[in-house]
Amino acid sequence: MADYRLTDTDKFVVRTKADPHNPNAGEAWIPNDPLNMDWVEYQEWLAEGGVPDPYVEPPPPPPTEGETVAYDHENRIRTLEGQPPMPLPDFMKRVARKPIKLF
């Protein structure tokens, strides 16, 4: 595993290497800002031949309580209509939640 991983946007890169003095810290989201020293360090790492890991699509989030209620409701209607129940993954695709990009 490389020290960094790409994201689905060029606005960020994720630093995956651990901080030996802060083992509880998670991955660091480094913004594409030439004034950010972590970004500067990433650029230096690239210049030295570093290759980041590719972007990995995160697994779909588990359904929320509301989505579970809606899913059960959908299948009750389908049962009344004489249709087979819809698989949960298909339902989640239809109601897919996507993070809002604010900036």
Next chain:
Amino acid sequence: MAFDFPSSPTEGQLFTPSGGQAYIYRAPAWELVPKIGGAPFSALANNNIILNGGFDFSREYGNGITNGWVNYTYPFCDQWSTGNRVATPGSVNFSHGNVAPPAPHPFASAFAFCGKSQVYGAGTSFPTASDYFLIEHKIEGSRMAPLGFGFANAIPATLSFWVYASVTGTFNVMLANYPESGGSWRTYSHNFTVNAANTWEFKSFTYPPDTSGGITNWKQHNVLGGLLEFCFGAGSGQKGQTPDAWVDWVTNSTPAQSNFFASVNNAVYLTGVSLLPGSVGPTAAESLQLRRPYAEEQMLLQRYWHDYWYIIYPSSQWYMSTQLTSMRATPTVTTDPAAAGLYTGSVGPHSFGVYADAYGAHHIYLNARL
């Protein structure tokens, strides 16, 4: 009217002749104490270029770093970091701690904390020529700007601090720039002496202005503009710097550099660090007043590093906040513990938002350090 100055004055002694203005003795002569609009000396604290000079804040690493003497730079206290290169790392802890030795210390309760570096294992003789041991303070260009360095009308800068070391010796404090591409390194190294072991000593020195090179050499905006580096040990190849002159950056210390970390339990403590525009610094007694209010200091530090607690409940929520203090640059976002399903944060110098699937409480760090 003639003044009858006291004979055999001591360093820092004040004298106010009847009907006259105050004078202070700074060997070898008496100097007029500048009037500062009637403001108390503590008002000068806002002019202190150094942040966290009293080492009151160590927000990221708490009480410090165990065995931080490695080839990394770590902010063991806010704005203070290790700056070392050692081929064979020794065993040194860097910490933020109470000012304990000696009791009572000469600055009463004015400085409750200090930055400590202490050998807990084998010491070192800096066997590799390129080794060095630094305590480093990075200064944003906008904080260096009042000095006007790089220009003909630049003014001096006066450094003051308290130091405590378990051994006597000579150490070097370098004031340096961090030039733009195409600029030149400019450094001024001055040697200080620890005269007595295990004793808090007050030190002061005025760096003359560097009057050429403009902003190519001395950047004045929200980037690294200056460095203040305390060197407490160096290999033979790191002692080539000419003291008391503005010169290129050749090495990290001067030929007079001593090794303060030769043996187990050797320690160096620093506190009360100030760098004031001008040639007048505080006396030992005045240094106790040169402190910004705690809350103000904290706000200034939040420009470089800040943390929040946020709660994702139920799962799949945005957490958004606006920083009370605009950060120096767009910060790096880290969570503790690692937030499973943390999506792209939307982050800027003034606000941030993160989106997480994992429900629970998360500690988020925003890092825009120099």
